[in-house]
């Protein structure tokens with residue numbers, strides 16, 4: 705059966721919209737998200753469009769600051785300093801990847817922790833690994849909501865993550881561990897990958913390679929979560945890391961691309977912005 709991230713995201717957004725309606729009267733203003741987009745990276749554009757649409761649906765304020773790819777690091781840091789100081793800004797998202805001449809880690813660390821709605825700030829990363837209250841990164845948070853909403857049991861079960869990025873693979877592995885799954889993280893240097901992934905009761909795929917996961921890599925009845933955002937080299941269409949048509953018959957539950965994890969990532973970004981707003985105004 706297909707798990708629809710699109711439907712769950714719609715339900716999450718509808719709930720948030722109801723909540724947001726009460727804010728002007730309660731707090732005198734609306735949550736405000738600012739996205740900084742540097743250059744014209746193709747993958748980034750659909751995300752920015754998606755988040756603008758979602759923010760409008762939920763009724764929060766959102767601004768996109770567009771800068772050319774040759775902006776200096778200094779200039780970008782100045783923009784962040786200004787947004788940090790602006791009390792009407794609750795969330796700051798610096799669209800990644802940044803051009804090579806800019807040190808992304810330095811830029812992300814410059815955002816005030818409380819305004820880091822991506823959960824990428826080093827203090828938020830540390831808090832996640834120390835089981836402290838933190839801003840959860842949007843994609844891992846969205847994946848956990850999908851699993852929970854679908855009633856997938858995690859405690860004591862075998863979860864395999866393909867990919868070890870700091871933005872998806874590692875944090876989702878940590879969240880699965882926190883739910884008492886037995887977690888294996890695999891990557892490009894894993895030997896006999898298919899033997900490992902076939903054992904997975906929950907398989908999370910986040911490597912960024914179109915249709916990388918084939919039917920022989922999926923165990924019978926597995927829950928398959930596809931985090932990929934790729935272009936199909938043949939059709940040019942958006943596709944995931946999983947060969948959906950081939951793997952769907954073997955999986956008990958599976959997400960699609962588009963319509964799976966992506967919309968949940970966006971819903972969680974809006975949720976993180978609302979949470980950042982509430983922490984500030986409800987003091």
Ligand SMILES: Nc1nc(=O)c2c([nH]1)NC[C@@H]1CN(c3ccc(C(=O)N[C@@H](CCC(=O)O)C(=O)O)cc3)C=[N+]21
Nearest residue numbers: 748750751754798799800822933962963964966967969
């Ligand atoms: N600081 C930062 N935070 C991010 O979270 C971040 C980022 N930078 N840079 C780019 C990637 C990519 N990403 C996507 C999220 C949702 C969809 C999404 O919702 N896609 C729709 C389809 C959209 C379409 O049809 O084009 C779907 O999967 O159904 C896509 C891409 C977030 N990213």
